[in-house]
Amino acid sequence: MSDFYLLTKPQCPLCDKALTELHGLTLEQPIRLHWVDITQQPELQDEYALLVPVLVRAKDDAELRWPFNNQLMEFVTA
Structure with missing residues (x-):
């Protein structure tokens, strides 16, 4: 299982769309998706x-x- 990190921030409509696109994928192997709020880490912000x-x-x-x-x-899938 591959790990991915979705960098997001609160009240981000594009982030919601990105999550919807990810959930809509039909994958042969599942992925592990981690949700990362960039506002909690100044360097990411x-x-x-x-x-x-x-x-x-x-x-x-x-x-x-x-x-x-x-x-x-x-x-x-890469």
């Missing part, structure tokens, strides 16, 4: 405040920034 939602793949720290478009499935 500084770096990602205007970029969320961002999906981070744990195995290589690769980032997929919003909008995910048709890249989401490839990113999650």
Whole structure:
């Protein structure tokens, strides 16, 4: 099972859309998704405040920034 981190912040409609897209994927192998509130970590807030939602793949720290478009499935299954 692969781990991913969804960088978010409170009251973020785009973050909700990103989560909906992730839940809508039909995957052969499940993923473990961690929800990370960037407002709880100043270094993340500084770096990602205007970029969320961002999906981070744990195995290589690769980032997929919003909008995910048709890249989401490839990113999650890579």
